[in-house]
Amino acid sequence: MGYNILFISHLYPHKEDPAEGAVIHRQALALRARGHQVTIIAPRPISPRPLTLLSDKWARIYRIPRSYTWEGIEVHSPRYLTLPRKLLSSTRGTYMSRSIEKLLKRVTKKTYDLIHVHHGYPDGTAALDLGAKMKTPVATTFRGSDIDITLHQDEAHSRHILHVCRQSDALITPSPQLRKKLLDYEGYDSVHIGNGIYPEDRYTGEPERKPGPVILSVSRLLTQKGLDKNILALKELAPRYPEITYEIIGDGPARHIHKELVKSEGLEKHVRFLGTLPKAEVMKAMASATVFSLPSEQETFGLVYLEAMIHGTPAICCAGQGVDGIIKEKETGMLVESGDTAALVSALDFLLSNPDLAREIGNRGRETVMQNYTWERIGEQLEDLYETIIAKRPPGS
Known part of the structure; x- marks a missing residue:
């Protein structure tokens, strides 16, 4: 019997940029090939209309549909409020969580066996909020930007990253070097599950x-x-x-x-x-x-x-x-x-x-x-990890 998995990632392929978050999409495809259902939530910051006239970046975000299908995978892109970096940018996780929660109540109306979030911040803090409310275990993949940049950005961001380390049911790192860095920093061990090829x-x-x-x-x-x-x-x-x-x-x-x-x-x-x-x-x-x-x-x-x-x-x-x-x-x-x-x-x-x-x-x-390091093997590794997590903390517990 396959699991019902919720992916959360602020990076995911779309028509404006098919390469964005491509490895996350390939993980979803690998899991689907093994009989699991995967729903993607790819939150995007609110892009006010005036900004789209001044910046190509904001114009591209504005054009991303709120819901779409990418190679058979269901993708939802709720919008969330984001403040300039100097004005409480560390609150992004809270606003992201609220936008996802509204989406889940309005659109998907599903129950999930596990949440797999693909960035420590802000996605990780949002996923933990949702996991607590939904009584669903959370696995967090830390990327290089989480460990090399966000963790050392300032005290508030460091606190968010360490909170995600403490509260996640499992930590995943895509390379042996990131695993070592996270272990050296605060002693948090993780499971190395890399990217793959076909x-x-x-x-x-x-x-x-x-x-x-x-x-x-x-x-x-x-x-x-x-x-x-x-x-x-x-x-x-x-x-x-x-x-x-x-x-x-x-x-x-x-x-x-x-x-x-x-x-x-x-x-x-x-x-x-x-x-x-x-x-x-x-x-x-x-x-x-x-x-x-x-x-x-x-x-x-x-x-x-x-x-x-x-x-x-x-x-x-x-x-x-x-x-x-x-x-x-x-x-x-x-x-x-x-x-x-x-x-x-x-x-x-x-x-x-x-x-x-x-x-x-x-x-x-x-x-x-x-x-x-084939995508088939990566799918097997993710499935094994999910099985271990869910056995320890079944959804609803």
Whole structure:
């Protein structure tokens, strides 16, 4: 018998931004595939008409329907009052809770086995208010913004986050690093349930072979993503690997900065800016690359690493970020310290000069992803956790 689950998340896909909260939607799809009913409440701040004329952000929010269906999942977007950050922004959880409560009474009129809220604040405080009134257990997923920003914003926000930690029936963190940060801060342990990928999306054709090794990055082009470190590392590697190529898929505001760096270092013949590509072409590039390198300094998770790993391509990430813990040094990938170009050169050179070892690392990485980080597996992990929570505190108790 399937559960009736209520998701609460202020981020969820919609026509204005199909990528917003996409991993949360995929969790909902994974649960539905296992026979559970999932209803989404994606609260949005009230967007007064005058603001929509002054800001694209507020205009987009205004155009989001109050109720809609996204790939067969029922979504409701009640509006709630939000005050400017300097004027009691820590009250957002209270206003969000009121708007959701009104919606539940007016529209859904369902009973739920469990509330799964996908952000510690303000969503978490709203979910706990509702859970107490509905006598329904609450599982809270903490995101990077909760732990790295909101928790340290000021005393009021810190108090809200710690309240959610204490009162939730279970805490979930999407990466091993976030789990460690939460544990180190106040001793709150959590269940690590990551994001996933669809194995059927991987490229299964013949990889494209190039004359020399190919380093690949797939990312929005932002300064914190570490692409400049790859470019500087390439300068050191090019004399040893004359036909080496660095391919960059993606676009963003730092594109011109990276292109200028490539030009100033005389690396134009080695670097290809490919822009945004269709998913199938990205997967083919993942399968064809020698190494995937994204030494990002700010990464909550990073699905692109998993997408590279599922193709057997060894991946490099920064220690303490995103998939550190999934990527284990010289076991399922390579770890480098943030900003350490010399360490990055060493890691790249190790993989390029030891193709047999690189292949073994890539194969172990692929096994790790297939065993633990497909959306089917994520659905199983969520179901197991829900079952444990509900057994301890059944709805209505």
